[in-house]
Amino acid sequence: MIQESITPKAFRTLQLGSSWLPEHSGGLERYYHDLLQNLPAQQVSCRGLVVGSREIEKTTNGQVRAFSRPEKSLLHRWFKARMAMKKVLKEFQPELVCIHFALYGISATDLLSKQAMVVHFHGPWTQESAIEKNQKKSDIKFHIEKKIYQKADRIIVLSRAFKEILCQYYHINEHKISVAPAAIHTENFILPYNQKAAREKLGWPLDRPIIFAVRRISRRMGLDNMIKTLALLRKRFPDILLMVAGKGQIMGELKQMAKDLNVEDNIQFMGFVSENDLVTAYRAADFSIVPSIALEGFGLITLESLATGTPVLVTPVGGLPETIRPFHSDWVTKNSEPESIAEAITDIFLGRISTPSFEQCQTYAKNFDWQIIAPKIADIYRETIS
Secondary structure, eight states: OOOOOOTTTEEEEEEEOOOOTTOOOSSHHHHHHHHHHHHHGGEEEEEEEEOOTTTTHHTTTEEEEEEEOOOOOOHHHHHHHHHHHHHHHHHTTTTTESSOHHHHTTTTTTGOOSOOOEEEEEHHHHHHHHTTTTTHHHHHHHHHHHHHHOSSSSEEESSSSHHHHHHSSSSSOOOGGEOOOBBBGGGOOOSSSSSHHHHHHHHHOOSOOEEEEESSSSSOOHHHHHHHHHHHHHHTTTTOEEHHHHHHOHHHHHHHHHHHTGGGGGGGEEESHHHHHHHHHHHHHSSSOOOOOOOSSSSHHHHHHTTTTTOEEEOOOTTTTHHHHHHHGGBBBBSSSSSHHHHHHHHHHHTTSOOOOHHHHHHHHHGGGGHHHHHHHHHHHHHHHH
């Protein structure tokens, strides 16, 4: 439930999202959910609109409402988003409208006459479609996105890498882009047990080196490269085990690849993992890995892993190195190719790369706690409407 303790000095925002956690789980949904929970403490009052069920309104005291079911047609969702925004604009009278998902925002930006508009840029939706081999959809999305970004008074991005994409790909003036990194509630990732106990809790083997990856099973996430990496590593480290949490459309393709490369015994696809088990899985691993090949704006899972005390190896893609290099530069691979990832993992296992301690990981993660990041976002909002 979202708690508001608002004073007369507070200002009002309408936050248009995509879906609501836990009805749909993803980086955008996690960010949006946590942002709305943390803004009231910064004297920012919020009303949220998403797709989902009627339960959302009940569990949030009416502060977040679903304007449509997610399975409805796009035209239906557009119409309902427009009607819902029109109603909130009239009744709540926000000074600022914040768009987290361009697809729904495009239906109603013409309604904004007095309100300033901030766009939270969670990623290049257009380029993601192109990577997934859907060029027609990619072209349509580009025009939707560009129109929203051009109309925005301010755009908030998670990393300098995403700022560059907005400037170079969408031709947005850099002066209206602000960088505010992603955040987590670090206290939610502190566990009262060690790695051995975490493995016992999950039924994981105690005598194998385990790497953990949390990924949507799609092409840009780099899991095909990880399977190839396992094939390179298994001769030297025959017991290596990659545990993968997540669902997606290319699961069957990846399983077949693992079979073809004879690494079926070195990888386990866990499917959907609950929030509680996810935290335990981070703690149970020797380290986590984010092997993205494209469009990784920040990588919230890097913070989640570090907050449990477990280090994380990342590829030099998007905003990932911006997060990890200041902490431990050796834990960024040279590139996203299997050979480079295999080299880094070998160096970690053999001690040629030092492993940050449990305490060091948790201490660094605290730099990205919502108590630190929420005030920065609130300040950007205030600058936008002033």
